[in-house]
Amino acid sequence: MTAGHLVQSVDWLAVAPPAITAAAALAVLVADLFLGERRRPLLGAVSVAGLALALLSLLPLRAGDRSTFCLAGGAGQGRVCSYTADHFTLVVQLLVLGGALLTALLSMPGRAPHAPGQDGLPGEYWFLLLASASGAALLPASRDLATLVVALEVASLPAFALVGIRRGDRLSAEAALKFFLSSVTATAVMLLGVSFVYAATGTLHLTAVADALPHVPGRLQVLAKTGVLLTLVGFAFKTAAAPFHFWVPDTYVGAPLPIAAYLSVVSKAVGFSGLILVAVVAFPPYAHLWAPALAVLAALTMSVGNVAALRQSHDRARGAVRLLAWSSVAQAGYLLVPIAAAGYAGQRAVGSTVAYALMYAAVNLGAFGVAALVARTSPLNRLADYRGLYARRPAAALALAFFLLCLAGLPPGVIGLFAKVTVFSSAVDAGLGWLAVVMGANVACALYYYLRWTALLFRAEPGTAPGPGAAVSGTAAAPARPAAPRAPGPVVAAVALAAVAGVALSGAPQLVLRFTGMNLF
Template sequence: MTPTAAAAAAVQGADASLVRAADASLVQSVDWLAIAPPTLVAVVGLAVLVADLFVPAARKQLLGWTAIAGLAASLALLVPLRKGDRSTFCLTTDVQACSYTADRFTLVIQLLVLGGALLTALLSLTETKERLPAGEYWFLLLSSAAGAALLPASRDLATLVVALEVASLPAFALVGLRRGDRMSSEAALKFFLSSVTATAVTLLGVSFVYAATGTLHLTEVAQLLHDVPERLDVLAQTGVVLTLVGFAFKTAAVPFHFWVPDTYVGAPLPVAAYLSVVGKAVGFTGLVLVTVVAFPTYADLWGPALAVLAALTMTVGNVAAARQAADRPWSAVRLLAWSSVAQAGYLLVPIAAAAYSSDDQIGATVAYALMYAVVNLGAFAVVALVARTRPRNRVADYRGLYATHPVAALVLGFFLLNLAGLPPGVIGLFAKVTVFSSAVDAGLGWLAVVMGVNVVIGLYYYLRWTAVLFRAPEGEPVLHRVPAPVTTAIALTAVAGVVLSGWPQFALRFAATSLF
């Protein structure tokens, strides 16, 4: 073979190698089992929307039961994913550059999100029968749940933002779905404007990060930010800050919390319950992924910022709730709204601590989120029960609840004690201790002190509400029938709360092991 022919053969071989490499990066091997939970929820949502065109008005309840069945089936699909991490939508054969990963963190958050959506669906059956358009409601709820279930598995910034918006956009409509209600429309508008602002800020931050690194995959962003050129360092830092600000809006961290009280009060009760748990889980999940996975290089930037946000959020939430409890009359839903802001502050503590400690602190946030999801949804379930006869839903309306519905009163008291961190709410107490320990272990003693003071403030309004439940009722107690779906939701959350209090290791083990 002549030198010219050898050179030509080498060029042809190189071209063939490039073609094979290109083919390997373009052809996607989809792991259908990994993406099954959010995919099934989305498919059922579309099926419900189409079925709504043909199902007669008298049988619209079938749409709700179909949605519940779809959510239950998606929860069942999490079981075969426990055996190991699965990744799909990868750029190459390297699993570290994948857009979707079903690891332990993903599965726990998907359990929280889909379980929360299922309980919300149970609370919504009566609402869709009496007040809300069934087809639109179930489609919007399932669409939002599908986006919320996709978000914890997202491992690139583009998928993360898309999942965030798929979870958020239907929620705007859900808040304002009570037609003809001025308060509901105002709540939807406030929620929409704040969320759109957060999305715009997040997208600007993501674009700056991409300009500095040239990639959107979280693991690659983390590697490239470690060696970012000095001329791009300011751009990268600005991108990190703006991205965090966007997610702080979603988590209702102070000072980005102003939309929460009016939105919760104006929204239908099941939607308020959904936003308080699933909506909050979406924001915190995104915050964990961008800080711990994508931006560990700038921990000295986001760590102090999140610590300050945690202190402000828990303090403002608790003080506002205590002030609400001192007013007459005080709204139960508005009190739970301010309580959710305070709880967001506790959830921020381990994320901030992760910037200061080499130990995995994110598990403490996950453990606390599991506790909060169960007891807060349970509290909203009892609130939905009382709202059937007391539409204004003032805390004074709960006076004598033990005389009319003793089980509901005991359950609500148990949930409030969990939120306060008092026995017999063992899981609430242990979750708070876990979060407190994460701050101490990270050397954030001042934040632990602030948390301790706020726990004491929280006792004031949680215990005042609990005491109202067992006071003698004014006048003759009026008994009324409780719908079976509401009873089921209360029972499920009560059982989950009791099991977690009797076996707290189920939730707390996440705080002791690495989730990534």
């Protein structure tokens, strides 16, 4: 073949994780046409098996040196690829596919959470979940702006339907509408930015964009800078960074609990992986523009999230899911810190975001799993419903306490402490002392509501064990709660897997901290 031709190669092993997930989605969609109502739970088992197989397909790729869909130029020219399975890709794919697997397990009880009287989940639920997961697995491997946008939309579009899948539920419909409108706005802004970048550089491949930006003609520099900032603003919506976080609380509350868990981990990982790719791979020549902006966004996001969560924790009549939603906004602020630091100290700083995201994914999914158990007897899922949980479900209470302590960064959640230290260190090493101070104040603020919720788990319920003066005061005993039903096996498995992951990471934090300071690309 002559040097003037383009060579298109496909490495099927490299694309196996998203391809297997997409194939499982199609299999579930076809199977749903032929399975009756009684055999519909088989779709959940097929979904779990497909996601497990996709996770196993990561093992042959662990060297992190495969690329495909490449353009090969003449002799001596390097290859430019649209899909790369490097270490960053594999770690994020492990996170999103593992998160989707736990979400599928949380979705498998016989009665859909928050939907009394509705038996099971519609068959299209599993197709939408797998389709979204396939896009989430594709995105970290994308190395051109077109593939990046397509992967982001493949991950996002099914999520709109998943949020509003409870038919006839006003909260679910409202949540889906808010999520849809905010995401469409984000996509429009991001596409405008991408078009500006393409107009200024003449290329869509991330590494080629990075090479072209320093040589943009003077009359196009304003266009290029505007495109860079608009692209980052679009991803800021996807990551729920303040002030673009307004859709998060209502969306999490209105969505089915497993989908709220999915959005808090997998959807957030998609946004952050896309932000990392465009910021540190495509736009490093303009780091002087985006690094200060991301630092300010990080400080604002963690502050808004923690203050709102603090207010939420004082009202026990409010929902626990809303508190977890505000907590996830605050956690997004911590995740932004190393990305901002990468603009000052180089791309190795983003390893701290990857390490923190792995810790956050395991423990946050576990917290939502316990919330799914509590929702079976207390559909409103208020904070007050967690009082005395240890007396009713000791294992669930201990697991939730561990997850909350990990999020707070307190022992025995050692991995949470170490992850926060690495994020803090990335800010200090980059010369962002003011951001480190803001983060320290926010971590201290978060301790209050995490510990307040943890203490609530072990308090006796009102009237359950009256003291010696109860008869004198005439205080009436509170009505007894209904006996906790037997927990569904898949939900127990999901919580157990999250707890095992959290304990393993606390016992051997080097499993994720090894990514700190590592060149992932």
